[in-house]
Amino acid sequence: MVQELKGKTAISGIGITEMGKVYGHNTGWFAAEAIRLAIEDAGLKKEDIDGLLVNTGVTPLPGMGGLDIQNHLGLTNLRLLTSLQAGGATAAIMVQYAAMAIANGMANHVVCVFADAPLRESRGGGGAYSGTGGGGYVPPGMSGLYTAFGMFGITAQYALAARRHMGMYGTTNDDFGAIAVAQRAWAEKSPHAQQRDPMTIEDYHASRWIAEPLHLLDCCLVSNGGVAVIVSSADAAKDLKQPPAYIWGIGQGHPGDLKRAGWDVDTNTGASLSKERAFSMAGIELNDVDVCQLYDCYTYTVLVTLEDYGFCEKGEGGPFVADGKLGPGGALPTNTGGGQLSGYYMWGMTPLSEGIIQARGTGGDRQVEKHDVVLVSGNGGILDHHSTLILSPHPA
Amino acid sequence: MADQEYTRPIPVADEASQEFFDGANEEKLMLQKCSQCGTHRLPGRERCLDCWSTESEWAQASGKGKLYTYGIMHQKYHPAFADVTPYNYAIVELDEGPRIVTNIVNCDPEDLKTDMPVEAVFDHVSDGATLIRFRPA
Numbered sequence: 384m385v386q387e388l389k390g391k392t393a394i395s396g397i398g399i400t401e402m403g404k405v406y407g408h409n410t411g412w413f414a415a416e417a418i419r420l421a422i423e424d425a426g427l428k429k430e431d432i433d434g435l436l437v438n439t440g441v442t443p444l445p446g447m448g449g450l451d452i453q454n455h456l457g458l459t460n461l462r463l464l465t466s467l468q469a470g471g472a473t474a475a476i477m478v479q480y481a482a483m484a485i486a487n488g489m490a491n492h493v494v495c496v497f498a499d500a501p502l503r504e505s506r507g508g509g510g511a512y513s514g515t516g517g518g519g520y521v522p523p524g525m526s527g528l529y530t531a532f533g534m535f536g537i538t539a540q541y542a543l544a545a546r547r548h549m550g551m552y553g554t555t556n557d558d559f560g561a562i563a564v565a566q567r568a569w570a571e572k573s574p575h576a577q578q579r580d581p582m583t584i585e586d587y588h589a590s591r592w593i594a595e596p597l598h599l600l601d602c603c604l605v606s607n608g609g610v611a612v613i614v615s616s617a618d619a620a621k622d623l624k625q626p627p628a629y630i631w632g633i634g635q636g637h638p639g640d641l642k643r644a645g646w647d648v649d650t651n652t653g654a655s656l657s658k659e660r661a662f663s664m665a666g667i668e669l670n671d672v673d674v675c676q677l678y679d680c681y682t683y684t685v686l687v688t689l690e691d692y693g694f695c696e697k698g699e700g701g702p703f704v705a706d707g708k709l710g711p712g713g714a715l716p717t718n719t720g721g722g723q724l725s726g727y728y729m730w731g732m733t734p735l736s737e738g739i740i741q742a743r744g745t746g747g748d749r750q751v752e753k754h755d756v757v758l759v760s761g762n763g764g765i766l767d768h769h770s771t772l773i774l775s776p777h778p779a
Numbered sequence: 780m781a782d783q784e785y786t787r788p789i790p791v792a793d794e795a796s797q798e799f800f801d802g803a804n805e806e807k808l809m810l811q812k813c814s815q816c817g818t819h820r821l822p823g824r825e826r827c828l829d830c831w832s833t834e835s836e837w838a839q840a841s842g843k844g845k846l847y848t849y850g851i852m853h854q855k856y857h858p859a860f861a862d863v864t865p866y867n868y869a870i871v872e873l874d875e876g877p878r879i880v881t882n883i884v885n886c887d888p889e890d891l892k893t894d895m896p897v898e899a900v901f902d903h904v905s906d907g908a909t910l911i912r913f914r915p916a
Contacts, residue, residue: 523790524790524796525822527791531788532882533787533852533860535857543849595852643878644876644878649848
C-alpha cells in the first residue's frame with residue numbers, strides 16, 4: 384500500500400537564504416525570503432502555491448505558530464496550512480504530509496518552511512540554546528533538580544547519550560573526531576558552509592570541552608537563516624525549472640523516552656523504526672544508498688544514526704567511521720555540505736536541503752558522482768524523534 | 780547542616796513532589812508507586828504510564844542503583860557553579876527502575892564508569908533542603 388506513494392511526488396523548488404551570522408533581519412523575514420527564493424527556483428508563481436507548512440525554531444515566527452507568514456507574502460489560495468513541531472525531525476515530516484496531501488489531490492504545490500534567528504551580535508551561539516542555564520531561576524518540583532545538579536543546555540544531554548555509548552561499546556573521542564573532520568572536509572567544498580577552514584583530528588582534540596565527552600567541535604553551529612522547499616506532484620515537477628528530486632520513501636520513528644530501566648533510546652534511536660517504512664516504500668536495501676545526509680546536531684548523532692540504519696552493527700559505529708569513509712572520496716559520502724557541524728544549522732532543513740542538491744546533481748565541487756539514492760534523516764529532541772526521506776533524481 | 784553557606788541553586792518542592800523533598804530531609808529517597816500495578820515512578824506524573832492508573836502511594840526506595848551515564852560540565856552556564864567547574868552531572872538508574880539526575884561524590888572523574896553501582900548520599904545543603912547525590916557503592 385505505502386509503495387503506491389513512491390515517486391508520486393517530488394521536491395520542485397528550494398530556497399536557502401543568506402545563512403549564519405546574518406544580523407538585521409527577524410525570523411519572519413528569513414521565512415518569507417526563503418519562500419520567495421524557493422518559488423523562484425521552481426519557476427512557479429505565488430498564485431500556484433496552495434499549501435504552506437511552517438516549522439518554527441527557537442525564535443518565534445509571526446502569528447499563531449508562524450501562520451501569519453501567509454499574509455506577509457499574500458498567499459491567498461491556500462487549501463492546506465498548519466504549523467508542525469517535532470524538533471529537528473520536522474522538516475522531513477512536513478515533506479511527508481505535503482506529499483500525502485498532494486498524492487491524494489488535496490493540494491498541488493506545498494511550501495514547507497523553517498526559519499530561525501537566535502544569533503544576536505551581543506552573545507555567543509551557545510547562549511541561544513542554553514535552556515535553563517541563563518538566569519538564576521529554579522523551577523519548582525522535580526525539574527528544579529536539573530538546575531540544582533548543574534545540568535544545563537542541550538549539549539549536556541547529548542553528552543550523556545554519547546557517554547552511554549562509550550561506556551557500552553568503547554566508542555572514543557577519536558571516533559567522534561573522525562566525523563567532525565570528514566564533514567569539515569566536505570564543508571571546504573561548499574559555498575553555503577559557515578566553517579570552511581581545514582580541520583585536523585588534532586584541531587578536534589584541542590577544541591575546548593563543552594560538556595565532556597563533547598568538545599566544541601562535536602557541536603553543531605547556530606545559524607540565522609531560513610530554508611523553504613516546495614513539494615509538487617511528480618507530473619507537475621517534471622515540467623518545472625529544476626530537475627525534480629523524487630520522493631521515494633518516507634518514514635518516522637518515535638520510540639519515546641520513558642527515563643527508566645530497560646529504556647535505551649540514547650543508544651537505540653527511532654531511526655530503525657523510521658527506516659523500516661521508508662526503505663520498504665522506496666523498495667530499496669541499505670546498499671542501494673549512494674549518499675547520506677544525516678542529522679548531526681552532534682557528532683554522536685551521526686554515529687548512532689548510522690548504526691540504527693544498519694550500516695554497521697550496533698556498537699560498531701566508532702570503528703565504522705574511524706577510517707574516514709564519510710568524507711570526500713570515502714565509501715559512504717555523508718553530510719556533503721558540511722552538515723550542521725560545519726555547514727549551517729537549520730534543524731532538519733540542513734540534511735534535507737543538501738539531499739535535494741545532491742539528488743539534483745548540482746553540488747558543484749562536492750557533488751557525489753553516483754547519487755541515484757539519497758538518504759535524508761531528521762532527529763528531534765534528545766534522540767526522541769526521527770524522520771526519514773529517500774530522494775532520487777529518477778521517478779522510479 | 781552544611782559547614783558554610785551553600786551558594787548554588789536550591790530546588791523547592793511543588794505540590795506533586797512535596798513528599799520527595801520532605802523525604803530527602805529525613806534521608807529517605809521517596810518514589811511514587813502505582814497502587815494498581817506496583818510500578819515505581821518519579822513524582823510529577825499523575826498517571827502510571829504502564830497501566831494508566833491515577834492511584835499511587837509513596838514508597839521509600841533502597842537508595843541503591845547504577846550509574847546509567849554521566850557528563851563533565853566545563854561550560855560556565857550558571858555563575859553559581861563557576862568555582863566548582865568542571866564538575867560531574869549524572870543520571871542514576873535506581874534499583875526500583877526510575878532514572879534520576881544527580882551528581883556523583885567521593886569519586887575522581889577518571890574513576891567514573893557507566894553501570895558502576897552507586898548509593899544515595901543525603902547532602903543537607905541548607906535548613907530544610909537536601910540534595911540526593913550518589914557515591915560509589
